[in-house]
Amino acid sequence: MQIERRPLLAAALALVAAPASAQVAPRGVQPINLPVAAQQGAAPGFAPLPATDALLRLVDRLLRLEEDGLDPRHYGIPDSALAASDPASYRTGLHAASAAALSDLLLGRVRDMPGRPDLRRDHSALDVQAWLTELATTPDPAALIDRAALRPQGAAALKAELARQRQIAATPFSPIPGETTIDPGMVDPLRVPLLRARIAVEDPVLAAAPDAGALYDPVLEEAVRRWQGDNGLQVDGRVGRITIGLLNRPLTARVDQLRVALDMRRAAAPPPAERRVEVNVPDYRLQVMEGDREILSMAVIVGRPDRATPMMAVRLTALQFNPPWGVPERNAREDLLPRFRRDPQAMMERGFRVFTVVGGERMEIDPRTIDWSSINGRRFPYFVRQDAGDSSALGRLKFIMPNNEDIFLHDTPDRHLFRRPDRAFSSGCIRLAEPNQLMAVLLENTPGWNLPRAERALASRSTSVISLGRSLPVRLHYNTVMVEAGGRVRIRPDIYRLDAAYARAMATAPRPLVAGLARQVAR
Known part of the structure; x- marks a missing residue:
């Protein structure tokens, strides 16, 4: 939404921006100035709101909180008519709305999400009071809100992609019926035109190409392949049940995923300096990290939706050879x-x-x-x-990380599944594409063990367990939106609907801060 900069509103805001002594308050209403933080124990001083142009920018910026993934309706932005009828109340309401929005931009709209121990936030690292004090004193509060909105890592790229996805989501399309596969070269007078129209919503190359009607032609096939690659699917041009399901999902789903991605990054704790294992479940990827440095990366298989891998933060303590x-x-x-x-x-x-x-x-x-x-x-x-054996579901290696869910990392005999881009096939545990590489990393700090000795233990086909010389933190986390080099944003499907649950929490998160700030300002 954009504010209409009508002369009447500008005149009303000029009244609000005027010093308290110059205001003519409505009958029964006392002029109120915004408090400034007390200096060295002295009584609070008062600073007038910024000039009219700055107030116009502030109101406009609050009404554009959608570009940050937030809903302006959650912040009680006062109606512009109040600026003329009750300047004091308008000043109070505008500051409270600004403070609440600033708080959410800094700390996250959702401060705590039950069942999500993978979310790492560090609210103590942010001096929110200093930001609120600056909000009360700065001549340009809209610029301060802009600065807070861009604090999360990758925020600029995520906001740009959010704007693009909102534009795409505004384009209506008709669902593609049926689950039978649409193959390249097929003629289908009902489903092929619907497929073309759906892909063209987000593919400008296809949208500009000649329409082949009911024929699934090579131009449409290339567009389908691009779409499958962008959405983490098998890139084969065949439009089967999974591709049709994702094509038919509401376009607003990706908008919500981006809103969630922005909010989860707010007040995010910095990565630990120690070596650790990170498994991004919806990206089907394991990394061994040390600070920001990647030591190892590999594909993994995770729990299917009806047996979802739980998010957790545990420690990897032992390694089992030839596990039953x-x-x-x-x-x-x-x-x-x-x-x-x-x-x-x-x-x-x-x-x-x-x-x-x-x-x-x-x-x-x-x-x-x-x-x-x-x-x-x-x-x-x-x-x-x-x-234990060649056909064992656990393969030759099991990585033990004690937890109440009986979840662990392990080898697997089903190597062919790693060729698929969508890899939610397990019963909850994490299957590794390169278990021996992870074993080699873990043995670096285990006295008496090295890779040749471990390979002999595997070859013996006897079951044995070794405790690691240094346990490693393991985090199973859920991040469907990645910002890659160059600012490219990649979105994975929300396989467990955790992003959808987070988006619902963003809509219902209580904000006692708004009322509290209003009372503080009014005192």
Whole structure:
């Protein structure tokens, strides 16, 4: 929204900007000046609001908080008509709105998000009172708000992308029906024109190209490939169920992702100086970092949406060679039961063993003797373990980081899955593309161990565990928006809907600061 700089508003703001002694307050209203921080214990002084032009810029800037991902309606910006009818109340309301907006720009609209231990903020590093004092004394408060809005890392690039996505989201489109794949070269008089129109909303090259009508032509295929690459999908030009699902999602979803990305970066704590493991779950990427320096990076597989990897901050303490897998009850019930029903012999050949408890003792049962068809999917009465081996779900390495969710990092025999750009396939744990490289980094500070000795331990096929000489912090975090070199913004799908939940929290976050500041100013 832009403020209309009508002469009437300018005249009203001129009245508000005038010194208190020069104001003619409405009957029953005392003129109020904005307080300045007390100096050396002296009584607070008073400073007039800035001149009319600066006030116009301030009101205009508050009404443009959308460009920062904030909603101007949350800040109680006083109506311009109040400037003429009640200058004192207008001054109080305008300062309170400005202070609340400044506070959110500095500290984040959402100060605390339950279930998100991955969010690292350091509010103590910001002297918010100094900013509020400057707001009360500066001749150009709009410039101060601009400065606060650009504090987060990558804020300029994120704001530019937010403006672009808002413009895209304003363009209506019709959903693409059906889930069957649309292949290059196909003729589909219903879905191909809808696909072309949808991609053209964000692809100016396609929008300017000749319309091939119902034919899925090479120009449209190239545009689809660009779109798939930008959205972290398999770049093959085939428009299947996953691509159609993302194309049909509301365009406002990416607007919200950018708003969340800006807010999460506000008051973000600086990265720890010590060596650490960072796993960005929706980006399917693990990094070993030391300060700002990247030591190692690799692709990972994370939990699928119905078995989401939990966000957490823990420490990696031990390494297990040739680990067996104690299958969780849910995995046994939902994943293994159908396979036991089909072919229990094949399950035995893959190293799966079945146990029951008799007289308080665990006893092994031959899975070929069990009537698997009589077992329902609601309760699994056995314990299942998979022995270490080439076909083990955990591969040859398990990285132990104690936590209540039984989440760990591990190797995997399913190497082909790392070729896919979308890699949410696990039951919650993190599968590593290059587990041996992570092992080598961890052994650097483990006395008596080096890479050759570890490789011998792996080759022995015996299960063993070593404690690391120095545990490493591990953070499983959720960041769908990355600012890359040159300011390019890359947006990953919100696979667990955590950005959507954060956006809802931004809409409902209480702000007692507004009322508190209004009372403070009025005293």
